[in-house]
Amino acid sequence: MTASLEKKEWILLAEQLDLLSKKSGTAPFPNWVSIARDTRDAARSAEVDGVHAGCRSCHEQYKELWSQRMRGTADDPPSAPLEDAGVDGAAPRGLPR
Numbered sequence: 001m002t003a004s005l006e007k008k009e010w011i012l013l014a015e016q017l018d019l020l021s022k023k024s025g026t027a028p029f030p031n032w033v034s035i036a037r038d039t040r041d042a043a044r045s046a047e048v049d050g051v052h053a054g055c056r057s058c059h060e061q062y063k064e065l066w067s068q069r070m071r072g073t074a075d076d077p078p079s080a081p082l083e084d085a086g087v088d089g090a091a092p093r094g095l096p097r
C-alpha cells in the first residue's frame with residue numbers, strides 16, 4: 001500500500017484497504033475493520049491526512065500484536081519500533097527465517 005500511497009493511486013489504495021478490512025479473521029483486533037474502512041473512505045476522497053492517520057492508527061494499535069501472533073513467539077518477539085513501519089521502504093525486519 002505504500003506504493004499506492006506515494007503515487008496517490010487513491011482508487012487502488014481504497015481497494016487494497018477494502019481487502020484489508022476483510023482480513024481481520026478471528027484475531028482480537030476490535031477496531032481493525034473500522035480503521036481499515038475509515039482509511040479506505042479517506043483514500044476514496046483523496047484525503048491524504050486522513051489516510052496517513054489511518055495507517056498510523058492501525059499500526060500503533062496492532063502491528064506488534066499481529067507480529068507476535070502471526071510470526072513471533074514469546075522467545076522471538078519483534079523488536080523494531082512501530083514508527084519504522086513503511087518509512088522509506090525500510091528493510092524487512094530482522095526476524096530469523
Ligand code: HEC
Nearest residue numbers: 001002005032035036039054055058062063066067085086
Ligand atoms: C487495519 C489495519 C492496518 C491499516 C489500516 C494499515 N496497516 Fe499497514 N500493517 C498492518 C499490520 C498488522 C502490519 C504488520 C504485518 C506483518 O508484520 O506481517 C502492517 C505492516 C505494514 C507495512 C510493513 C512494515 C514492515 O516493517 O514490515 C507497511 C509498509 C504498511 N503496513 C503500510 C501501510 C500503509 C501505507 C497504510 C495506509 C495506506 C497501512 N499500512 C494501513 C495493519 C494495517
